[in-house]
Amino acid sequence: MSNVTTYKVTGMSCGHCEGAVSSELSEIEGVSAVQAAADTGLVTVTFTEEPDDEAVRAAVDEAGYELVGRA
Structure with a gap:
């Protein structure tokens, strides 16, 4: 069973950013x-086990962007 959560991320401006x-x-x-x-x-994440918000924040930060929170 899959679940979906949408997050708001700032700083993305192109396809490279999305990638x-x-x-x-x-x-x-x-x-x-x-x-x-x-x-x-907006970033939509489909998961089988919901990721921790801090793990999501760290991943977005590692990519060079800022997680605002859940949309």
Whole structure:
């Protein structure tokens, strides 16, 4: 069973940004898919086991962007 959570991320402005955020978030255990949209700043994460908010924040930070919170 998969669940979905959407997060608001600031600083994304292009496809490269989307890819960087998606790549980092995809490495979190339990995450099965990530869809980032630079135009809205929204990142949708599909998971089998919900990731810890701090793990999500750390992954977004590692990609060079800022997690605002859940959308």
